[in-house]
Amino acid sequence: MADPSLLGPQDPPPFTLIGEGAPSPFLLIADHAGQAVPAALDRLGLAQAELDRHIGWDIGIAGTTRKLAALLDATAVLQTYSRLVIDCNRPPGAPGSIAAVSDGTDIAANVAAGEAQRAQRVAEIFAPYHACIGAQLDARAARGQPTILIAMHSFTPVYAGIVRPWQAGVLYQRDARFAMALKPLLEAEGLVVGDNEPYAVSDATDYAIPVHGEQRELVHLELEIRQDLIAHEEGQAAWAARLTRLFSELAADFTPA
Numbered sequence: 001m002a003d004p005s006l007l008g009p010q011d012p013p014p015f016t017l018i019g020e021g022a023p024s025p026f027l028l029i030a031d032h033a034g035q036a037v038p039a040a041l042d043r044l045g046l047a048q049a050e051l052d053r054h055i056g057w058d059i060g061i062a063g064t065t066r067k068l069a070a071l072l073d074a075t076a077v078l079q080t081y082s083r084l085v086i087d088c089n090r091p092p093g094a095p096g097s098i099a100a101v102s103d104g105t106d107i108a109a110n111v112a113a114g115e116a117q118r119a120q121r122v123a124e125i126f127a128p129y130h131a132c133i134g135a136q137l138d139a140r141a142a143r144g145q146p147t148i149l150i151a152m153h154s155f156t157p158v159y160a161g162i163v164r165p166w167q168a169g170v171l172y173q174r175d176a177r178f179a180m181a182l183k184p185l186l187e188a189e190g191l192v193v194g195d196n197e198p199y200a201v202s203d204a205t206d207y208a209i210p211v212h213g214e215q216r217e218l219v220h221l222e223l224e225i226r227q228d229l230i231a232h233e234e235g236q237a238a239w240a241a242r243l244t245r246l247f248s249e250l251a252a253d254f255t256p257a
Contacts, residue, residue: 004040005120005124006038006040006041006117006120006121006124006125007038007040007124007125008038008039008040010039011036011038011039012036012080013080013128014079014080014081014124014125014126014128014129015077015078015079015080015128015129015132016033016077016078016080017075017076017077017132017136018066018069018075018076018077018078019069019070019073019074019075019076020075020136021075021139022069022072022073022074022075023073023145024072024073024074024075025145025146025147025148025251025254025255026072026074026147026148026150026247026251027074027075027076027077027133027136027137027140027147027148027149027150028065028068028069028072028074028075028076028077028150028152029076029077029078029133029149029150029151029152029208029212030058030061030062030065030076030077030078030079030151030152030153031058031079031083031087031088031089031129031151031153031207031208032057032058032061032079032083032087032088032089032153032154033057033058033061033062033065033078033079033080033152034057034062034078034079034080034081034082035051035052035056035057035081035082036080036081036082036085037051037081037082037084037085038081038085041085041109042109044082044084044085044107044108044109044110045107045108045109046084046105046107046109050105051082051084053103053105054103054154054155054156054227055083055084055102055103055105056082056083056084057082057083058083058152058153058154058155058227059154059227059230059231060154060225060227060229060230060231060232060235060236061152061153061154061225061230062078063230063233063236064152064154064225064230064236064239064240065078065152066078067236067237067240068152068239068240068243068244070240071240071241071244072244072247072248075136077129077132077133077136079125079129080125081125083099084099084102084107084110085098085121085125086098086121086122086125086126087099088125088126088129088130088207088208089151089153089206089207089208090205090206090207091203091204091207092122092126094204094205096205098110098113098118098121103159130207130208130211130212133208133212134212137149137212137216137218146254146255146256147218147219148178148218148219148220148221148247148251148254148255149209149212149213149218149219149220149221150220150221150223150247151208151209151213151220151221151222151223152223152225153171153222153223153224153225154224154225154226154227154230155169155198155199155224155225155226155227156226156227157226157227157228159198164197164198164226165192166192166193166194166197166198166224166226167191167192167193167225167226167229168186168191168193168194168223168224168225168226169193169194169195169196169197169198169199169223169224170182170183170186170193170194170195170196170221170222170223170224171196171199171200171201171209171221171222171223171224172196172200172201172209172220172221172222173200173201173202173203173206173209173210173214174214175213175214175219175220177219177254178219178220178221178250178254179195179221181250181253181254182221182223182246182247182250183195185246185249185250186246189242194224198224199224201222206222208222209222219254223243225239
């Protein structure tokens with residue numbers, strides 16, 4: 001008898017697709033937008049307050065991405081489930097893909113998860129999300145629509161007792177073109193901007209940019225925004241407006257005439 005599905009009828013779908021077929025060259029993705037947990041996993045045994053922390057999701061990034069997509073008239077794909085269920089920006093099986101501990105919080109349900117359950121999380125959450133991104137990119141290529149891929153993330157102001165001075169970070173691995181074009185524009189607005197800070201993209205620790213951006217040779221960027229700046233709607237709206245202005249300024253330089 002086959003194992004029951006991880007996601008039941010009461011659970012939301014693994015992603016939200018906004019603005020399919022929108023004309024903007026920008027395609028926005030948010031790997032850590034949501035904090036849902038399948039009912040079958042009973043909140044991973046955690047209090048809701050833990051899922052509300054940065055370990056559960058990228059605080060503020062869903063609202064920022066939705067607002068940015070609306071202003072740009074762009075397509076966006078937002079992940080629904082908590083990164084603690086499965087991190088959709090980690091290669092399956094990599095450390096942190098299904099974390100045992102996150103910022104001091106033990107995730108006992110993940111330690112106890114066997115191979116079959118881990119495979120379910122990949123098949124029912126990770127794979128459909130990335131299949132949606134891939135399908136959008138395929139459709140854009142088929143109709144000759146240029147794409148600038150932006151992976152939207154947020155980071156904590158303090159981590160492991162260390163204060164992070166940046167308001168935003170531009171992240172990349174093999175292709176820094178868009179990152180290096182955006183960084184001085186952000187700095188001209190009086191912002192402290194990290195160059196591959198507070199994280200850097202790598203094949204070992206990241207999935208979305210290496211697979212969807214680099215392998216397809218698309219112009220791309222992983223953008224990090226400090227969470228206290230977008231934890232509220234006012235900040236999300238301000239950052240969406242700023243990024244709309246700056247992205248629009250750069251678009252002509254990175255798309256065919």
